[in-house]
Amino acid sequence: MRLRTLLFFTAPSAVLMLLFIFTPLVSVAIQSLHTTIVLREMVKVETCTPGFLAQTCTTTERSQVRMGPDGKPLTETRFTGLEAYRSVLETGKLATAFAPGGQGWAEVLRLDFWRALRFTLTFTFITLPLVVGLGLVIALAVNNAMRAIRGPLVFVSLLPFIITPVIGALAIRWLFIGDGIVTATLRATIDPQISFFAQGWTIEVLMLVYRVWHNAPFAFIILYAGLQTVDQDTLESAVIDGASRWERLRYVVLPHLAPLIVFVSLIHLMDAYRVFEEVVGFGSEAHVISLQWLTFSYLMPDFTGNRYIARASASSMLTMVGIVLLLIPLLARVWREHRPRG
Amino acid sequence: MLKRTLLATLPAIGLATGLAVGLAALPGTAEAACAIRNTVPIKTLSAGFDAWKAVTAAWAECGNVQSELDMNFRTKQPTAFAANPSLYQIGGVANNTVVPLLNAGTIRPLDDLVAKYGQGLTPNQLIKVDGKTMAVAMMVNTQNFMVREDVFKEMGIAVPTTWDEVLDAAAKLKASGKFATPLGATMKPGFDISQEFLNVFLAYGGVATKPDNSPGINSEAGMKTLALMKRMAEFLDPEYLTSDSTYVARQFQQGKIAMANLWATRAGALNNPAESQFAGKILQAAAPAVAKGGKPATTLWWDGWVIAKNLPDAEAEMAFRVAMEGIDEEMVKANNNAAVWLLKGYVPGPSAKGAIESAMGGAPAYPSTSAMGLISAALGENVADFMTGKKTAEQTLQAIEASYLTRAKEQGLVK
Numbered sequence: 001m002r003l004r005t006l007l008f009f010t011a012p013s014a015v016l017m018l019l020f021i022f023t024p025l026v027s028v029a030i031q032s033l034h035t036t037i038v039l040r041e042m043v044k045v046e047t048c049t050p051g052f053l054a055q056t057c058t059t060t061e062r063s064q065v066r067m068g069p070d071g072k073p074l075t076e077t078r079f080t081g082l083e084a085y086r087s088v089l090e091t092g093k094l095a096t097a098f099a100p101g102g103q104g105w106a107e108v109l110r111l112d113f114w115r116a117l118r119f120t121l122t123f124t125f126i127t128l129p130l131v132v133g134l135g136l137v138i139a140l141a142v143n144n145a146m147r148a149i150r151g152p153l154v155f156v157s158l159l160p161f162i163i164t165p166v167i168g169a170l171a172i173r174w175l176f177i178g179d180g181i182v183t184a185t186l187r188a189t190i191d192p193q194i195s196f197f198a199q200g201w202t203i204e205v206l207m208l209v210y211r212v213w214h215n216a217p218f219a220f221i222i223l224y225a226g227l228q229t230v231d232q233d234t235l236e237s238a239v240i241d242g243a244s245r246w247e248r249l250r251y252v253v254l255p256h257l258a259p260l261i262v263f264v265s266l267i268h269l270m271d272a273y274r275v276f277e278e279v280v281g282f283g284s285e286a287h288v289i290s291l292q293w294l295t296f297s298y299l300m301p302d303f304t305g306n307r308y309i310a311r312a313s314a315s316s317m318l319t320m321v322g323i324v325l326l327l328i329p330l331l332a333r334v335w336r337e338h339r340p341r342g
Numbered sequence: 343m344l345k346r347t348l349l350a351t352l353p354a355i356g357l358a359t360g361l362a363v364g365l366a367a368l369p370g371t372a373e374a375a376c377a378i379r380n381t382v383p384i385k386t387l388s389a390g391f392d393a394w395k396a397v398t399a400a401w402a403e404c405g406n407v408q409s410e411l412d413m414n415f416r417t418k419q420p421t422a423f424a425a426n427p428s429l430y431q432i433g434g435v436a437n438n439t440v441v442p443l444l445n446a447g448t449i450r451p452l453d454d455l456v457a458k459y460g461q462g463l464t465p466n467q468l469i470k471v472d473g474k475t476m477a478v479a480m481m482v483n484t485q486n487f488m489v490r491e492d493v494f495k496e497m498g499i500a501v502p503t504t505w506d507e508v509l510d511a512a513a514k515l516k517a518s519g520k521f522a523t524p525l526g527a528t529m530k531p532g533f534d535i536s537q538e539f540l541n542v543f544l545a546y547g548g549v550a551t552k553p554d555n556s557p558g559i560n561s562e563a564g565m566k567t568l569a570l571m572k573r574m575a576e577f578l579d580p581e582y583l584t585s586d587s588t589y590v591a592r593q594f595q596q597g598k599i600a601m602a603n604l605w606a607t608r609a610g611a612l613n614n615p616a617e618s619q620f621a622g623k624i625l626q627a628a629a630p631a632v633a634k635g636g637k638p639a640t641t642l643w644w645d646g647w648v649i650a651k652n653l654p655d656a657e658a659e660m661a662f663r664v665a666m667e668g669i670d671e672e673m674v675k676a677n678n679n680a681a682v683w684l685l686k687g688y689v690p691g692p693s694a695k696g697a698i699e700s701a702m703g704g705a706p707a708y709p710s711t712s713a714m715g716l717i718s719a720a721l722g723e724n725v726a727d728f729m730t731g732k733k734t735a736e737q738t739l740q741a742i743e744a745s746y747l748t749r750a751k752e753q754g755l756v757k
Binding site: 035036037038039040043045046047048049050056057062063064065067071072073087110177178195196197198199200283284285286287297300301302303304305306308310 | 416417420421437438439441442443444445446447466467468469470471472473479482530531532533553555579580581583584589642644651684707710711712714715716718719723726727729730732733737748749751752753754755
């Protein structure tokens with residue numbers, strides 16, 4: 001293909017990618033390097049609040065936001081370099097943790113970012129094989145079911161996937177929190193002391209189970225579609241050659257599905273690394289937080305109405321870097337397969 | 343009943359995405375109750391507890407009023423009011439939630455309007471900042487002590503007045519086998535847990551922020567506060583780190599707990615036979631002190647409304663008149679027990695006893711300052727780490743101060 005034609009064909013998608021992926025990314029990168037500071041001045045302020053019998057007024061000298069001529073607060077945006085990254089990563093505390101007398105990893109895991117990273121990675125790597133594995137098992141089961149019930153089976157298997165993630169998480173939360181139906185039953189039958197939201201690990205297990213339940217149908221439907229295109233002749237000759245069911249799966253079906261498994265894994269890695277709904281839905285921030293939740297918490301206005309844009313941007317950049325690092329091995333595999341040989 | 347519980351639970355789990363309750367009253371039905379005829383479309387955004395339900399319902403009677411009651415109004419209000427024209431004319435606020443609006447300069451001084459239409463207001467209701475009236479308060483709110491009177495009588499235990507007595511009583515109730523978790527507390531990370539901390543911290547004589555805006559959390563008072571909170575945890579539901587006011591109220595209603603320091607606005611629901619199994623048995627008392635004869639360990643709050651700045655003056659005037667209609671004597675009489683009103687016609691009932699005793703006992707007002715807002719945010723983010731055992735008391739207090747300082751630098755409060 002001539003270069004000109006190639007450019008002509010890729011131009012529309014290149015323009016869109018530039019506009020909707022590259023530009024925001026650059027903007028976030030720039031914002032992560034700048035901090036906006038509210039300008040204040042010291043003034044004498046008289047403040048009155050209701051007492052019970054009379055009003056209580058106090059005059060104090062305190063700093064107050066300076067207003068510009070347009071009635072908006074004056075702010076100043078400064079270039080702060082990697083300050084926001086240092087603040088998110090808490091590099092100073094990292095250094096003391098590993099200095100003599102520090103407590104090493106135990107201390108690191110008390111820092112928000114690192115604690116979030118720990119959970120995010122565990123979550124991603126535990127759910128990945130479970131989602132792909134369970135998806136494959138369901139796909140094989142449905143594929144071997146009677147033709148007449150396949151349609152309804154596919155529909156039912158897909159149901160968890162079409163539930164809005166936050167709503168699904170809330171449903172699970174209500175089943176397990178306090179004396180939710182499941183917990184109440186377990187308390188009555190096994191141990192009256194059981195509670196799922198009192199410690200971090202049980203919440204994490206619930207989150208893992210929920211995500212696998214929610215995402216396995218995605219893996220299932222992709223792999224099921226793949227199963228429809230397995231070469232029947234090859235399968236039949238395998239049968240004639242005396243291959244067992246397991247051998248047919250191992251040497252015929254799985255190699256055929258391999259590119260799809262890579263695809264499902266890629267999508268799942270990206271999704272799982274951005275775990276967020278579970279933290280919000282389960283209300284687990286006292287015990288477990290994720291990287292995406294951390295970004296969100298920087299972005300929510302605090303009790304002064306301020307949002308921490310620089311740190312939120314730094315945190316999103318770090319999340320993006322994390323996803324890219326995770327995807328490299330899989331992308332490298334795809335690249336090797338599609339590289340023109342010779 | 344079902345709708346009530348639904349409305350009560352949804353915001354609590356942090357999902358509330360604008361539960362519009364009481365969308366514009368039906369024309370011609372209830373408008374008689376409002377003295378003016380509102381012709382301008384007015385939108386309001388406030389919290390969603392009983393008092394706001396009462397006030398917004400009274401606003402709706404004026405016609406053309408659309409009210410949004412949302413327990414997460416705090417995160418929406420600053421941006422919505424910064425828009426030009428503002429997305430809401432009237433905003434419901436409290437001591438802490440008025441600060442972002444003041445900082446951004448998005449609410450208007452009300453002195454002219456108060457002079458013109460505010461004859462019914464007492465000076466007590468005018469929230470003044472720098473000599474200008476910026477908000478109109480309608481009620482006082484505080485966390486006061488609520489106890490199951492029947493249980494305490496039966497057990498022969500006096501109603502506790504200090505936290506030591508609370509913990510003794512809790513131990514007795516637990517030992518009796520009647521309550522596995524006799525105590526309730528709002529310990530959900532964020533505002534709830536920061537408030538539990540501050541109540542006790544201020545009572546121990548702690549100074550949260552010094553005049554130069556440097557933090558004072560890492561102090562003896564801070565250590566004592568954390569120690570007391572750890573002692574409370576022994577008697578709380580093991581899942582207490584997910585528990586907010588709605589959750590504690592429900593624990594009361596279902597007989598799971600016998601006492602808690604809970605918002606006065608919840609008293610109505612606890613004694614409402616339609617939703618509580620123990621209506622009439624829950625006594626209101628002053629918040630417990632940290633030592634015998636000390637001040638009640640709680641803070642005084644006000645709730646009221648503000649008018650947006652980015653509006654045509656005529657529209658703001660109409661909004662003010664509507665807002666005034668919502669807090670008239672008629673509304674107070676119909677909803678006497680929904681809050682501790684600062685309004686004409688209010689007769690303090692049994693549900694106000696705890697709040698009034700706390701105030702009379704000398705509980706301090708919660709300071710409406712930016713520094714306090716940042717301390718609150720830093721506490722909300724870090725105290726849970728101590729409760730779960732992730733950090734020691736010293737480490738927690740240091741983390742709170744560090745988090746406060748990072749925030750305060752961006753807010754220009756410290757260099």
